[in-house]
Amino acid sequence: MTQTEPHMSEPLRLGxxxxxxxxxxxxxxxxxxxxxxxxxxxxxxxxxxxxxxSRDKDRGVNLSDYAWEDDPVALAKRDDVDVFVELMGxxxxxxxxxxxxxIAAGKDVVTANKALLAHHGQALSETAEAAGQVIRFExxxxxxxPVIKALTxxxxxxxxxxxxxxxxxxxxxxxxxxxxxxxxxxxxxEEANQLxxxxxxxxxxxxxxxxxxxxxxxxxxxxxxxxxxxxxxLEGIQRITIEDIHQAADMGYRIKLLGVSQMTGRGLEQxxxxxxxxxxxxxxxxxxxxxxxxxxxxxxxxxxxxxAGAGEGPTASAVxxxxxxxxxxxxxxxxxxxxxxxEQAKPAKSATAAPYYLRMELLDxxxxxxxxxxxxxxxxxxxxxxxxxxxADETAPVLFVTHKTTRDALDHALKGFDATGVLASPPVSxxxxxx
Ligand code: HSE
Numbered sequence: 001m002t003q004t005e006p007h008m009s010e011p012l013r014l015g016x017x018x019x020x021x022x023x024x025x026x027x028x029x030x031x032x033x034x035x036x037x038x039x040x041x042x043x044x045x046x047x048x049x050x051x052x053x054s055r056d057k058d059r060g061v062n063l064s065d066y067a068w069e070d071d072p073v074a075l076a077k078r079d080d081v082d083v084f085v086e087l088m089g090x091x092x093x094x095x096x097x098x099x100x101x102x103i104a105a106g107k108d109v110v111t112a113n114k115a116l117l118a119h120h121g122q123a124l125s126e127t128a129e130a131a132g133q134v135i136r137f138e139x140x141x142x143x144x145x146p147v148i149k150a151l152t153x154x155x156x157x158x159x160x161x162x163x164x165x166x167x168x169x170x171x172x173x174x175x176x177x178x179x180x181x182x183x184x185x186x187x188x189x190e191e192a193n194q195l196x197x198x199x200x201x202x203x204x205x206x207x208x209x210x211x212x213x214x215x216x217x218x219x220x221x222x223x224x225x226x227x228x229x230x231x232x233x234l235e236g237i238q239r240i241t242i243e244d245i246h247q248a249a250d251m252g253y254r255i256k257l258l259g260v261s262q263m264t265g266r267g268l269e270q271x272x273x274x275x276x277x278x279x280x281x282x283x284x285x286x287x288x289x290x291x292x293x294x295x296x297x298x299x300x301x302x303x304x305x306x307x308a309g310a311g312e313g314p315t316a317s318a319v320x321x322x323x324x325x326x327x328x329x330x331x332x333x334x335x336x337x338x339x340x341x342x343e344q345a346k347p348a349k350s351a352t353a354a355p356y357y358l359r360m361e362l363l364d365x366x367x368x369x370x371x372x373x374x375x376x377x378x379x380x381x382x383x384x385x386x387x388x389x390x391x392a393d394e395t396a397p398v399l400f401v402t403h404k405t406t407r408d409a410l411d412h413a414l415k416g417f418d419a420t421g422v423l424a425s426p427p428v429s430x431x432x433x434x435x
Contacts, residue, residue: 011044012327013080015107017072017098018087019052019059022112022139025316026085026323027061037320041327051075076102083108083326085319091115103128103135110322112139112315117334118213118229121220122342125334135334136322141214142167142291144314145307146321150295151221152336158297160222162262164435168211169289169309170197171237171257176287179245179254185238197289207236208257212272215259218293219270221336223263224343228270231347235273244428247359247399248276251385254284258433264352268345275433276357282306283435294435350407354434355384358400360417360427368422369398375416381405395424401432 014030016023030037030047037045049067051074069075076084076098084102086109088095095116102109109128111117117124117137128135138148142165151160166172170192177188189206192198197205204210216229237257248255253276261270277283282304286292291309296302308314325332335342362368369388376383382403388396402410410429417427 009043011046012041012323013046013048013082014085014323015049015051015075015078015081015083016047016085016087017051017075018089019050019063020087021312022315022319023050023052023085023087024059024061025312026087026319027063029316029320031061037324037327041324043327045323045327048080049075049078072098073101076107077105081107083110083323085109085323086111086113086116087319089113089115091119096120099124099135100127103131103133106131106133108133108326109135110139110319110326111135111137112319113137114140114210114213114217118216118227121217121227121334122339125339129333129339134326134331136325136332137217137334138322139315139318141217142293142305143169143307143309143311144317145291145293145305145309146318147218147293147295147305148221149321150303150305151218152332155295155297155300155303156336158299160295160297162260162296163215163218163222163293164261164283164433165211165215165218165259165291165293166256166283166286167214167259167291167293167309168205168208168257169291170199170205171208171211172286172291173197173289174206175237175240175245175255175257178240178242179249182242184242185240203236206238208234208272211257211259215261215270215272218259219261219268220342222261222295223268223345224337224341225268225345226342227335228268228345228347231268231345232270232272233351237274239428240274241428244357244359244430248357248430249279251357251399251401252279253277253357253432254279255430256283256286258283260433262352263345264348266350267348269348269351271351273431275431277433277435281435351431353404353406355404355432356402356410357430357432358402358427359397361395361397361424363422363424364394364396365422368396368420371420371422372398372417375413375420376400376402379405379409379413379416381409381413
């Protein structure tokens with residue numbers, strides 16, 4: 001970690017690459033709050049140059065004071081830019097090239113690009129730190145929630161024991177809207193599309209990839225490990241049905257796309273998957289497009305942070321938090337400790353044992369339930385709760401909540417169910433997370 005004195009009276013000069021929602025939000029804050037920013041840092045914070053795909057587009061902000069660059073790499077190299085603010089997105093191509101060019105040209109970097117850092121964060125931060133530059137990325141994780149700051153600074157005296165979060169607002173919107181309106185997944189997905197909530201590639205949202213990037217970044221800071229996105233166990237929300245949402249609610253749970261990371265004796269666990277959480281927990285109560293991050297430390301206990309995970313104001317707020325740190329001369333290593341000291345964690349091959357929700361349709365004939373119960377017994381899975389409901393003519397829907405079990409035992413049981421010949425349709429299994 002390096003600590004240098006800023007030139008306190010000289011302006012901090014920003015070059016902004018990307019003038020979409022977030023870029024425009026940053027321009028507005030810099031223009032509208034110039035006095036506050038200068039008062040808080042002791043120096044003016046100004047924009048000198050901008051870059052975007054289309055120069056002619058009306059973005060509703062006055063850009064005439066700033067130099068224009070068509071090429072973000074040229075922007076990154078400009079002599080009148082101290083901080084390269086990368087708000088383009090994408091983990092290859094221009095965003096990566098321009099970030100590398102900025103570091104090579106001796107600039108600090110502020111980025112909202114989770115994919116870039118999840119894939120290249122280690123290499124980029126090592127290069128930046130070796131040259132005395134910083135890369136900051138508060139806006140990349142959970143939008144306006146200052147979670148990177150909480151982990152790297154406020155909780156720096158803790159051993160972090162677990163990090164959890166609902167970090168994709170679109171998925172939380174879809175799941176909570178399905179429940180409140182009683183609508184199926186496909187309909188609410190289309191609604192989210194109409195509202196403009198989905199990324200250009202919607203799989204980034206509903207496939208859990210966007211949230212998985214965020215979890216991998218938080219895990220690196222929390223556990224002092226190299227970002228390992230490939231080791232995140234990823235599952236999206238596409239298979240979640242309104243039936244499961246209703247049944248889970250009846251038993252006192254909500255279904256969330258939940259990220260969980262913890263260091264275990266078996267290695268580093270990183271999971272981003274649909275989970276049941278108690279409906280009276282803070283995570284269970286989270287509605288709509290809001291994000292929540294839960295941090296647990298040995299000294300502090302549990303911290304719950306909640307706020308907007310996307311949008312112009314919240315994301316620009318996070319970008320500006322990083323800019324203000326740089327203006328003040330606060331130079332913290334990208335992942336909270338020098339990147340070359342981060343360890344390569346062994347990924348945990350299987351998740352910590354947990355209870356599971358199991359729903360299945362059985363053929364309605366004598367001995368069917370007994371066969372299913374026998375398979376669970378053979379797999380070493382103990383049943384906590386069970387119920388058969390809303391009887392159809394030929395099939396019987398059955399729900400189980402198991403006691404804690406391993407995923408291996410559950411997979412063994414799922415194969416066993418198949419072999420009984422009494423299943424009318426494939427069973428659904430969803431982990432229940434203790435939050
Ligand atoms: N698509 C993301 C979300 C935006 O829905 O949360 C921020 O990554």
